[in-house]
Amino acid sequence: MEKEFSNLYELQKIDKIIYDSEQELSQIPEEIKKQEDIFKTKEEKYNNIKESLENLKQMKEEKEQFVEEQKQMIVRKEEKLYALKTYQEFNETQKEIANAKKEIKETEDEIVKCMEQIEEQEKLFKDAEQDYLNFKKEYEDFLKNSEKREHDIKNIISKQTELRNKLTDKIDNQLLSQYDLIRSRRQGVAIVKINSNTCSACFMNLPPQLVIEVRKKNKVVQCPSCQRILIWNDEK
Numbered sequence: 393m394e395k396e397f398s399n400l401y402e403l404q405k406i407d408k409i410i411y412d413s414e415q416e417l418s419q420i421p422e423e424i425k426k427q428e429d430i431f432k433t434k435e436e437k438y439n440n441i442k443e444s445l446e447n448l449k450q451m452k453e454e455k456e457q458f459v460e461e462q463k464q465m466i467v468r469k470e471e472k473l474y475a476l477k478t479y480q481e482f483n484e485t486q487k488e489i490a491n492a493k494k495e496i497k498e499t500e501d502e503i504v505k506c507m508e509q510i511e512e513q514e515k516l517f518k519d520a521e522q523d524y525l526n527f528k529k530e531y532e533d534f535l536k537n538s539e540k541r542e543h544d545i546k547n548i549i550s551k552q553t554e555l556r557n558k559l560t561d562k563i564d565n566q567l568l569s570q571y572d573l574i575r576s577r578r579q580g581v582a583i584v585k586i587n588s589n590t591c592s593a594c595f596m597n598l599p600p601q602l603v604i605e606v607r608k609k610n611k612v613v614q615c616p617s618c619q620r621i622l623i624w625n626d627e628k
């Protein structure tokens with residue numbers, strides 16, 4: 393029985409590595425999702441400011457073009473002003489010129505406002521762009537690392553599984569299924585050493601008679617509290 397226990401304890405070490413590795417592996421998609429969400433938020437902010445800046449610039453261009461057209465129109469009207477035949481025509485054209493000049497003035501004020509907004513948005517854009525590009529790099533590195541980590545962990549699991557299979561051949565089937573059952577119910581740990589008459593998993597103080605049974609190493613003794621298989625600690 394002693395050899396069985398030491399094999400089972402070796403198996404527990406392997407299973408602990410597999411268990412921890414699987415836990416770590418299962419957390420990777422969530423970690424990726426978290427980073428992806430941050431990245432998308434930064435990307436969206438960057439794109440929004442970029443779009444608003446482009447809109448402002450286009451608006452400014454349209455206003456400038458309008459001013460230019462109005463100025464050209466005024467020149468044309470002024471050129472033919474004194475060739476007009478009636479006083480009424482002269483009067484109307486002069487009114488049109490005055491209106492156009494008023495519109496130019498208003499539009500030029502709007503252009504100044506536009507330019508102020510552009511300046512403001514450009515500052516925001518620079519910050520958002522820097523933030524976005526920095527995080528993009530960070531995010532891409534993170535994805536590469538996660539992929540590598542995933543690959544490494546899978547390697548560990550497959551190597552440990554090979555070791556496990558070799559070892560389980562040496563363990564009695566009934567004992568093995570008892571062990572596997574406890575392991576599935578107890579966070580991956582089914583066999584523990586006694587430490588100063590205490591279960592080293594759940595820290596229950598063990599009755600002296602039970603400790604003696606464990607020390608004899610001739611049958612399976614379970615912790616009355618956590619049900620894990622108890623084995624004697626020879627290292628002490």
Ligand SMILES: [Zn+2]
Nearest residue numbers: 591594615618
């Ligand atoms: Zn216990």
